[in-house]
Amino acid sequence: MNIYRRITKVEKNNLMVKCSNDFNLNIDGKKVQSERDAIEILAKSFNIDDLQDGNWDALSDRLQRSNYIHPERINIFINNSKDLFIKDENSKNIFLEILSDTVSWWKEDVERYIVDGKRKTFNVYLLD
Template sequence: MNEEINRLVNVDKNEINELKHNISKDKIHMVELDGKCIHSWIDYISAMQTKFKFPTSCMDSFDRYLDWITDLHWLGDKEQLILIIHNYNEFIKDDPLMKKNIITTLEDHVLPFWEVEVEHVVVGGRRKSFMVYLVE
């Protein structure tokens, strides 16, 4: 796996297990979702707001989700963010448009925000590595 700063990467189980084995978890906030359990936006946002510890619910607001996922100040001094979606082929499989919208939002908005934009729009904002791994 490449060490580029912010990317969305398709990996297999062996690659993700190797990654998890070789990282120091002190400065990393890692979130793992099981695609078999994520059937809808509600399932996704419920898991995300719990595992990323959002201060308020995003169930009824996509904009609030974007606000919180591009804030994360409450995670403290974590230098890297990792989102792993296991069983990606099962992830929201009955709603391909929603699945595409979630992935596109991560790829086109969230990852670039943490790679560059955070320094320009947040006072004292600091870049963070944010990797998304889609595990087949």
């Protein structure tokens, strides 16, 4: 389990080769400057079609549902992470907390709280 693990571009390239069969999502931190930006990127990437007017709670909820999160192994690479929500530290913290909670959910909580819940690998990597 990786939550906010900072990696270099070389490490990312090695992971991309090693995890070529995984669902690998690249997010450019420069393009995520608002709650709406973050929700749109993840909704589009995971084909979550009912988040048009979503908020942080709705995003968190959808990321923890197996009917939305289909891949068994997910790697999210946040490139230019230092530019993520550059003028909104509060939103940055909320977004990263949602991702952290999602990592924990798929690592262990899903089996604890969902009947027949199955673990998934959900990793988040930060690149500056």
